[in-house]
Amino acid sequence: SRGQVATVEEFHERVARALPGDTIVLANGVWQDAELLFEANGTEEKPIVLSVEEKGKVSLEGKSNLRIAGNHLVVEGLVFKNGFTPTNEVISFRKDSETLANNCRLTETVIDRYNNPERHETDTWVAIYGKNNRVDHNHLAGKNTKGVTMIVRLNSKESQENNHLIDHNYFGHRPNLGSNGGETLRIGTSHYSMTNSKTLVESNYFDRCNGEHEIISNKSNQNTYKYNTFYECTGTLTMRHGNETLVDGNVFIGNNKPSTGGIRVINGQQTVINNYGIGLTGYRFRGAFVIMNGVPNSPINRYFQVEDAKVANNTFIDCDHVQLCAGSDAERSAVPINSIVADNIFYNEKKDDVFTVYDDISGIDFENNIISPNIKPIAEGFVKKALDLKKNEMGLLVPADESLKVGAKISDKIATKENTGVSWYSKADWSVPLSSGKTIQVEAGLNSLFDAAKNSEPGDILELTSEGPYNNTKAIAVTHPLTVKGATGTKPVVLFEKKSLFDIENGGALRLEGLRFDGENAPDDNGNSVISTSKYSMNQNYKLFVENCDFVNLDVNHSFDVIRVYKNTFADTVSVKNSHFEAVTGNVMAFDKETDDIGIYNVEYVILKNNSFKNIGGAALRLYRGGTDESTFGPFLEIDHSVFDNVGHDKRNKYDAAISLYGVQEIDIKNNIFKDSKAINMHLVVGEPIVKIRNNALSNSEKLKVTGDQKYSVENQWQLPPKFS
Amino acid sequence: SRGQVATVEEFHERVARALPGDTIVLANGVWQDAELLFEANGTEEKPIVLSVEEKGKVSLEGKSNLRIAGNHLVVEGLVFKNGFTPTNEVISFRKDSETLANNCRLTETVIDRYNNPERHETDTWVAIYGKNNRVDHNHLAGKNTKGVTMIVRLNSKESQENNHLIDHNYFGHRPNLGSNGGETLRIGTSHYSMTNSKTLVESNYFDRCNGEHEIISNKSNQNTYKYNTFYECTGTLTMRHGNETLVDGNVFIGNNKPSTGGIRVINGQQTVINNYGIGLTGYRFRGAFVIMNGVPNSPINRYFQVEDAKVANNTFIDCDHVQLCAGSDAERSAVPINSIVADNIFYNEKKDDVFTVYDDISGIDFENNIISPNIKPIAEGFVKKALDLKKNEMGLLVPADESLKVGAKISDKIATKENTGVSWYSKADWSVPLSSGKTIQVEAGLNSLFDAAKNSEPGDILELTSEGPYNNTKAIAVTHPLTVKGATGTKPVVLFEKKSLFDIENGGALRLEGLRFDGENAPDDNGNSVISTSKYSMNQNYKLFVENCDFVNLDVNHSFDVIRVYKNTFADTVSVKNSHFEAVTGNVMAFDKETDDIGIYNVEYVILKNNSFKNIGGAALRLYRGGTDESTFGPFLEIDHSVFDNVGHDKRNKYDAAISLYGVQEIDIKNNIFKDSKAINMHLVVGEPIVKIRNNALSNSEKLKVTGDQKYSVENQWQLPPKFS
Numbered sequence A, B: 001s002r003g004q005v006a007t008v009e010e011f012h013e014r015v016a017r018a019l020p021g022d023t024i025v026l027a028n029g030v031w032q033d034a035e036l037l038f039e040a041n042g043t044e045e046k047p048i049v050l051s052v053e054e055k056g057k058v059s060l061e062g063k064s065n066l067r068i069a070g071n072h073l074v075v076e077g078l079v080f081k082n083g084f085t086p087t088n089e090v091i092s093f094r095k096d097s098e099t100l101a102n103n104c105r106l107t108e109t110v111i112d113r114y115n116n117p118e119r120h121e122t123d124t125w126v127a128i129y130g131k132n133n134r135v136d137h138n139h140l141a142g143k144n145t146k147g148v149t150m151i152v153r154l155n156s157k158e159s160q161e162n163n164h165l166i167d168h169n170y171f172g173h174r175p176n177l178g179s180n181g182g183e184t185l186r187i188g189t190s191h192y193s194m195t196n197s198k199t200l201v202e203s204n205y206f207d208r209c210n211g212e213h214e215i216i217s218n219k220s221n222q223n224t225y226k227y228n229t230f231y232e233c234t235g236t237l238t239m240r241h242g243n244e245t246l247v248d249g250n251v252f253i254g255n256n257k258p259s260t261g262g263i264r265v266i267n268g269q270q271t272v273i274n275n276y277g278i279g280l281t282g283y284r285f286r287g288a289f290v291i292m293n294g295v296p297n298s299p300i301n302r303y304f305q306v307e308d309a310k311v312a313n314n315t316f317i318d319c320d321h322v323q324l325c326a327g328s329d330a331e332r333s334a335v336p337i338n339s340i341v342a343d344n345i346f347y348n349e350k351k352d353d354v355f356t357v358y359d360d361i362s363g364i365d366f367e368n369n370i371i372s373p374n375i376k377p378i379a380e381g382f383v384k385k386a387l388d389l390k391k392n393e394m395g396l397l398v399p400a401d402e403s404l405k406v407g408a409k410i411s412d413k414i415a416t417k418e419n420t421g422v423s424w425y426s427k428a429d430w431s432v433p434l435s436s437g438k439t440i441q442v443e444a445g446l447n448s449l450f451d452a453a454k455n456s457e458p459g460d461i462l463e464l465t466s467e468g469p470y471n472n473t474k475a476i477a478v479t480h481p482l483t484v485k486g487a488t489g490t491k492p493v494v495l496f497e498k499k500s501l502f503d504i505e506n507g508g509a510l511r512l513e514g515l516r517f518d519g520e521n522a523p524d525d526n527g528n529s530v531i532s533t534s535k536y537s538m539n540q541n542y543k544l545f546v547e548n549c550d551f552v553n554l555d556v557n558h559s560f561d562v563i564r565v566y567k568n569t570f571a572d573t574v575s576v577k578n579s580h581f582e583a584v585t586g587n588v589m590a591f592d593k594e595t596d597d598i599g600i601y602n603v604e605y606v607i608l609k610n611n612s613f614k615n616i617g618g619a620a621l622r623l624y625r626g627g628t629d630e631s632t633f634g635p636f637l638e639i640d641h642s643v644f645d646n647v648g649h650d651k652r653n654k655y656d657a658a659i660s661l662y663g664v665q666e667i668d669i670k671n672n673i674f675k676d677s678k679a680i681n682m683h684l685v686v687g688e689p690i691v692k693i694r695n696n697a698l699s700n701s702e703k704l705k706v707t708g709d710q711k712y713s714v715e716n717q718w719q720l721p722p723k724f725s
């Protein structure tokens, strides 16, 4: 029978008496704080179905979740949004550790930005236990917080050799988490990685799944990945643990976006065939194709040696990095053995050094691989050949010669945005770019800027039309992307009386152009700042751009910073250009609130160009990443063409430096002048930090101090007294 | 005319055309986010009045505030509650720095717990600018956040020589802020402390104003404090800056509560006469009566020498500490001069050493002071005399001999709870004690404890009736005082699957008795804890009591703590007794999240008695207070009769100690055993920390390490191998 229910109590009452063939229908509307337990037993012919009155008109919100337990159950048509689960799993294929789901199906279900406000509180959206379950045609988009989006658990015998099928799911945008725990799909854990899983992952679409560098973390034996599409994902399909994986017929589209990757091979008996990659720019563990070194007699949670790998008939067009023996170091010294790389195409006419070889590759047999004529072969078995490329019906460049036996053929079972997920829920992007909205003119006056910001809409531009001053007795909460700029030709003065002027709240982003921020009205209190993040967790990443601004007189009391961030906040980018900072008692910016030393940090890209810093008590920049975790590759730092004049000498400057860097993974500091300033201090930690210090002039300033034992390069460090006119 | 208005727009429209003699009436109801500017000009005979339809039925809530500007205005009957001002001042006697209020009156207005959620975000409730203003019969209770409750500003000529009258106000409970900035009344700032203020503060009632050790901070010349009552206030009326203060006829009632104080004298020409104190226990800067040393040629923001002080006819009954030349150190070396202390009574039959003399008191002329016969005189001018004491009509002990010319007479103008504030708003205490509610029996079951806690009311007791296990898949939000205990004779097992079991949220307090907390179901993730504070700012202090509990198997991953606190949270007390901790990878408790080094810390009293700590990777305790601020006297620590067995050896233990103390101001560690453990590390910083380390036995453990240059005492540190049977 088909019975409709309208409350959680009715639902559980109806489930308790459900018979095979029954369908339980959730009534249209919002189900608030609905924790559903769907425990029942159908039959193969007559499953019990949990459905909805109308697809897209039933949503589970607030603190809702679903447990599925029993046999032959089907769940379809749910939408989870506007909330988060109070437990560890939004949808769980079990009631508890005793009662699992088998032969069940989760289909056409949506989980949309159903995120815990706490960025680093772990949860999982779909946790699959039991056996023979199918998870298909679901839409899982916008997971912003720590925890894998979908997990296959193997933590008891009843969940092993499971033969699950995961197909035609749409895995929507997952932003950079800036931490381990941002995987989109994981099968197994290191603890159960010797176990056979036998899960088939087929025809799923991964759309900008950028949580961390493992899009998929395979951690068990005998899984298969076929016909999946990875669109602009900044990571790889990683065979992290477990053997006998088949990776066949997948497509990786990078569109030359930074850090986009392909496939990473670890462990034994891995087969990688018929995959296609294009425009992948990632390097290190995020290369288009990566074979890692292993650890001799590896503990179960480290890296097993690659052996018996078969890598054949793959095509990589315009991909920048193929990394062989990646991760080679004192611990990871076991090179790949008994492996073959044959009949592949590596084609990139713009880059000659596509291959990086970190260790002995004699254990890999290279045969009949085509490379573009410009590429340097690294061994026998590479054939230079100019290919005619054409666009196929998907718009991907493929060899015009269809009779070519080398490289991949793209199956028509390949996942697309259209044939995955559900038809009745939008896959459109929800983010609004900065400066994409209307321009609002703002005249000077008490709180006129505050009021304009309060009334603005996402993407709007506030244009200050006079020289000001624009005084604000209230802090401006930046709750959406907002641009504030001076009208052409003026640099309006902005004053403020609260502890900070701009508070970037969750969902906010800020661009400042052509303004002069003067701290003279700030409260006589320590710890002021011009720009602050939320003091609370932000589960959405933010951006901050500062262009052609002055920040002056931030000296009413001690510890007055320009930019102040808090724990559990993360910026994709902080960019400051053509700006001037003068008379600041605190730090210009300190990104160092993630102090748990587990690889978390506050900003991915820090870009400082053409700025001048004068009479700064604290540091111009502190950037901190603690711990030795290898799941992320930031922060990235560039400092170019800047002047540091009397920076860092305040006795409260606990960094004892003008620029203090700890664990920063990529550093490029060039063409700067340091006068009467403290030093650049760097402590280098993780992996292989890429550090270049070039063309800097020091006058009456401390010299570069480096600790940690990583390599770095310094060129042209002059001792020159600058002349300022 | 009398005109009623119902919206902010109507109000401003009505104000714009107000004439002398008009009354503008706010309609009954809640005024949400009402920012009112009352700018008008009445006359002395015909003021313009802002009133309400019915007193007690009009409230300004959310983000509301009021500015008063102009002449001869009266504001009466407002209530601010359920919100906080988005600006720096709730009620301001000015429009902006140009337009002040003069000859205005604020009366019968209530501000009740109108607190910013951010504990350390500064604001002021009443800021008085201009001249000749009266602030009377207001009720200002429950200011929990940083910032002085009421300020008289002297920051321009127009606000000096102001002749303000502050009278008959009820200053309700202000909890310990644990930081500077918790004053209840301040007149002036150091910057304007050479300026004459001429403010009269008369007949006000200060009810448990415990924000910090300055209840009143006098910072300008020629102010008068008369007939005020200070009830159980943990601080003093402090003449911090400015000369020629008259402190006359005030009453200080300590009721033997800890840290209650009286009057502190600094600067020149201060007159302290006819004041009465009873049952004041405070010491150091919180003594019943304190005369400080000054700094020779003091900068304006330091301590001026006491000269020409007249201290006469005051009575101190059962007060524990009179401190002379307090604060004497290398900097504060200028002793009091040309001063007289005469005709006072210092009577305390229970304490012989009431007087502490820190430096040369020859500049004070003592004459005809009566002391109880047990007290040791410190100079000439003290007469031992047994007095008959009787209770007066206020219940205060006074000499039975009414003809006595020595000591204070209490005026009938003295403030009482009844003759201050308003009659139509309750002065009752709003806090609910732990374990004051009903007992609810809870049976074992999945989330039965979670559900019971969710349905509990403030003060309730949850009694777990079976041995359990009580498994919780959700974290328990402790949003009010809650007790959880095992039924007599059992020690129920409590398990949990989220990152923490109990989250003490703002307004919460927790008592745990007779339970066994087992971490075996906790997530395989770093950073778990059993008990956590809110991750967000808590503007209400909390309490945590643990009695007879076990905490075991907190080792599923690294950094598993027992108690974890966050920045911007503050406990009055954390007490752990008769409890056992075993197999913990992180810290048992680390109170060290206030790292700005401005004298803020996380817990006032830490009491650990009769506990055992076994196999603890991190520290059993870390307690941190950074900076050299002298506004607070905590944290206080007592560790007694505890066993530390293999504590502190994990490589992630960044404190490198079993007990790590930094800046703790009072330490008493006695009768403990340390076996195979790291050391106690102490760094001593502020003022005169009181440190006693007594009767501890160390076996195969590191020795006490002390840094900082303060004195401390160690007695009986044995090297004894304990025998555990």
Ligand SMILES: [Ca+2]
Pocket (backbone or CB within 6 Å): A180, A181, A182, A183, A212, A214, A217, A631
């Ligand atoms: Ca990972």
Ligand SMILES: [Ca+2]
Pocket (backbone or CB within 6 Å): B180, B181, B182, B183, B212, B214, B217, B631
């Ligand atoms: Ca103070």
